[in-house]
Every structure is written in structure tokens, then in C-alpha cells.
Amino acid sequence: MHALGTHLLVELHGCDPDKLKRVDVVKDIMVSAAQACRATVVDVAFHEFNPFGVSGIVVIAESHLSIHTWPEYRYAAVDIFTCGDVIKPRDAVEYIALRFGCPAPSIVEMKRGVIPGASRKLPHKIPADRSAKASRRSLAAVPS
Numbered sequence: 001m002h003a004l005g006t007h008l009l010v011e012l013h014g015c016d017p018d019k020l021k022r023v024d025v026v027k028d029i030m031v032s033a034a035q036a037c038r039a040t041v042v043d044v045a046f047h048e049f050n051p052f053g054v055s056g057i058v059v060i061a062e063s064h065l066s067i068h069t070w071p072e073y074r075y076a077a078v079d080i081f082t083c084g085d086v087i088k089p090r091d092a093v094e095y096i097a098l099r100f101g102c103p104a105p106s107i108v109e110m111k112r113g114v115i116p117g118a119s120r121k122l123p124h125k126i127p128a129d130r131s132a133k134a135s136r137r138s139l140a141a142v143p144s
Contacts (some may be wrong), residue, residue, distance in 0.1 A: 002120060004113025005063060008089050010078040011106040012097060019100055020071035023048035027056060029099045034058045034065050037092040039082065062087045067096075076100060081112065 019025045032045040034041050039060040046056030047079045057066040063081040070076070078096060090107070097105040 001017060002114070002118045003111035004115070005081055005111075006089055007081040007110040007112045008078075008080040008093060009108040009110070010080065010093050010096070012078060012100055012102040013074065013100050015069075015074050015076055015100040015106075017071040017074050020069040020074070020076055021048075021052040021054065023054045023056070026054040026067060026069060029096060030058050030065055031066055033092040033095045034060050035086075036095040037066075037082075037088045039087050039092075053122040060087075065092060079110075083113075106111075 019029070023046050026045065031041060031044060039058075039062050041058060042061055043059040044056070045059075046054060048054050052071045054069045055067065057064055060082070062083050064079070065081075066079045068077045078093070078094050082089045093105055093107060096102075110111075
């Protein structure tokens with residue numbers, strides 16, 4: 001099966017609650033995880049909730065890494081979505097789990113962008129000139 005990307009849904013139980021409640025720590029771990037799997041960081045946004053918990057996203061050129069923490073349950077939910085085959089999202093999971101002290105992360109992997117009828121590996125980016133032609137063809141097929 002050929003797909004445009006890989007989406008990992010990660011459950012982290014048994015994490016260090018002191019790390020999970022600090023926005024600076026969570027942000028550092030997530031940005032460093034993106035770098036550890038050779039992703040290109042484009043933007044970062046994190047928010048610390050009162051009384052505790054952090055949500056954040058690291059936008060990467062290849063898609064994103066996101067997290068939501070529940071320190072009171074020693075739990076974090078992480079999504080890692082990467083396009084192409086250069087990025088190694090499981091390297092990011094390993095890094096994140098280690099830094100949060102999660103002994104056994106649970107991972108569900110989904111292939112995203114499975115294009116019906118595709119019989120070969122799909123590039124996650126096509127050259128601009130081909131993209132413009134494809135867009136024109138797609139729009140021409142849409143009834144007005």
C-alpha cells in the first residue's frame with residue numbers, strides 16, 4: 001500500500017508529572033524530538049493550562065507533532081504525522097517516551113493519503129509546474 005504519509009497515535013502512560021505540567025519542558029522535548037527524527041521545524045505553539053496541563057504543536061515541513069498532557073494522570077497523548085520517507089517518526093516516539101520517563105509507549109500507526117489506484121510509491125511533493133497543471137485539470141473537471 002502506497003501512502004503520502006504516516007500518522008502515529010501515541011499513548012504515554014506513567015510519565016513524570018512534573019515534566020508534563022511545565023510548558024517549557026514539554027516544548028523543549030517536542031522540538032528536540034522533531035530534530036531527532038530529522039524533521040524541519042517551521043513553527044511552534046504551546047499553551048499551559050491552569051491549574052495544569054499543556055497542549056502544543058510543532059509544525060514541521062513534513063507535517064506536525066502535537067501533544068496534550070494530563071499530569072494528574074501521568075499521561076500524554078501525542079500525534080506524529082510525517083510525509084515522505086526521510087523522517088523516522090518512531091525515532092521521535094522513542095525520544096519523547098525516554099524524556100518523559102514513559103516505560104512502554106503504545107503506538108497505533110495509520111497510513112494517510114492512500115490514493116485509490118496508486119500502484120507505485122507516491123512523492124509527497126510534486127514539482128510546481130506539474131502541480132499547477134494537475135490543479136487546472138482538477139478544476140476543469142468540477143461542474144460550475
